[in-house]
Amino acid sequence: MLKYQQIATEIEKYIEDNKLQQGNKLPVLETLMAQFAASKSTITKALDLLEKKGVVYQVRGSGIFVRRHKRKGYISLLSNQGFKKELEGFHITSEVIELDVRKPTEEAAYNLNMNVEDDVYYVKRVQYMNKKTLCLEESFYNKSIITYLNNEIVSDSIFKYINEGLGLKVGFSDMFLQVNKINEEEAKYLGLETGAPGLYIETIYHLTNGQSFDFSKLTYNYEQSQFFIQANSHFL
Amino acid sequence: MLKYQQIATEIEKYIEDNKLQQGNKLPVLETLMAQFAASKSTITKALDLLEKKGVVYQVRGSGIFVRRHKRKGYISLLSNQGFKKELEGFHITSEVIELDVRKPTEEAAYNLNMNVEDDVYYVKRVQYMNKKTLCLEESFYNKSIITYLNNEIVSDSIFKYINEGLGLKVGFSDMFLQVNKINEEEAKYLGLETGAPGLYIETIYHLTNGQSFDFSKLTYNYEQSQFFIQANSHFL
Known part of the structure; x- marks a missing residue:
């Protein structure tokens, strides 16, 4: 983690610890520099990152303000590694159903832009939130990039392992969302009736160099699926 | 629109016109400067914007590459004003059901952080895509900010009017997604059976100064709801 990323995390923690609300103003740059013992450029980069993440907004000539929605129980749709953090207060567990190397x-x-003759790690898991099923997951990892996985890794955070264990940098992702009626198999794993609503999210994850390494298909239990996104003006 | 935003739009158009694919490399900075008759800092700012929007990715020491997913028929979940553009090839129409000033x-x-005694413009619309229902929309606009709306505006793009007509700058939005079974009224408007899956998206839109001005509730026809998001590493 780079210095400004570290500072960004600290500022985010400061916002949470002080229970700052939407629209509350952050201290001015000089105060932040002293408070977090960082240079002006580091603080500026940290604030830019937090703005991208939807944690703060900057009003020209007026200051930096907190963004913090008022709803409890919503999961950040875009945060992956921050997943557990977003779920503070939730208890998440995974049950591995299948893990093997296959075509x-x-x-x-x-x-994944790969050949059907090449190998992938296939992972099938059910994730639970507060002891209720959250989602059924099927993931395909290009084995030439993700060279090793085992049950222990897969029961925990695979992305943490990819980052820290394999030293790979996750760059960006393409997500595809759909809603449909769930089929018999999905219903079985999610503990719902066949034909119940399901949120389907497919994601292709890429390294910073653009290589796609993970194609994952998640089917969410609609009773547990509450997501939020904090979007920025560049999307509007 | 600022110069770099204009250039960003032109570069995006260049990518589309030349049918560049995921992973294709963009010309180097000097070439882009000549091609779009812009300064280095303008091109750099344009490329940063395109990276935030998920249109390109930058690989340090290697260049700038195109991001372009291969799926047809998916709507960008985060683009609002770009909505129609994303839907090229689709034909979108709106039918206004209700429009009035109320509490x-x-x-x-x-x-909306407002008083229940204050006025809002209430808009209820059905949006159609290729003559099939796309979504049922209910929106509440804080009347002290959005001072005027009429049927003509509401039948077209409200955001275009807010921007160009009222001269307001839309800053950021908080979105909340849920999946559930649709009720009788929603089923009626969407032309589906009661209890069919529905994607519910609530959005609170803010001006650049942080003021919330629009609270909208959309219920999407699951048969037409295919969304994509191009997310960046800062979310991961």
């Missing part, structure tokens, strides 16, 4: 499906090979 | 519901007043 990808045509769909997975297509989304 | 907000408690829910709307809460989300």
Whole structure:
């Protein structure tokens, strides 16, 4: 983690610890520099990162303000590694159903830009939140990039391992969302009736160099699926 | 629109016109400067904006590459004003069901940080895509900010009017997603059976100064709801 990323995390913690609310003003730059013992450029970079993440907004000539929605129980749709953090107060567990090396499906090979003859790690898990099923997950990892996975890793945070264990940098992702009626198998794993609503999220994860390494398909239990996104003006 | 935003739009158009694919490399900075007749700092700012929007990714020491997913028929979840553009090839129309000035519901007043005694413009519309229902929309606009709306505006792009007509700058938004079974009224408007899956998206839109001005509730027809998000590493 770079210095400004570290400072960004500290400022975020400061906002939470002090229970700052939407619209509250942050201290001025000079105060932040003293408070977090960082240079002006580090603080500026940290604030830019927090703005991108939707944690603060900057009003020209007026200052930096807190963004913090008022709803409890919503999961950040875009944060992955920050997932557990966002879920403070929730208890998340994973049950691994399958983990093996195999050939990808045509769909997975297509989304990972790889050959159907090459190997993937296939992971099937059910994730639980507060002891209720949150989602059924099927993931395909390009084995030439994600060279090793085991049950222990897969039961915990795979992305933490990819980052810290394999030293790879996750760059960006393409997400695809759909809503449909769940099928019999999905219903079984999610503990719902067949035909219940399901939120389907497919994600292709890329390294910073653009290589796609993970194609994941998640089916969310609609009773547990409450997501939020803090979007910025550049999308509007 | 500022110069770098204009250049960003032109670069995006260049990518589309030349049918560049995911992973294709953009010309180097000097070439872009000549091609778009812009300074180095303008091109750099334009590329940063495009990176935030998920249009390109930058690989340090290697260059700038195109991000462009391969799926057709998906709507950008985060682009609002770019909505119609994203839907090229789709034909979108709106049918206004209700438009009046009224007192907000408690829910709307809460989300807009306003008093239940103050006025809102209430808009209820059905949006159609390729002649099939896309979503049912209910929106509440704080009348002290959005001072005037009429049927003509509401039948077209309200955000375009807010920006160009009222001269207001939309800053950021908080989105909340849920999946549930649709009720009888929603089913009627969407042309589906009661209990069918529905994607519910509530959004609170803020001006650049942080003021919330629009609380909108959309219920999407699951048969038409295919969304994509191009997320960046700062979310991961």
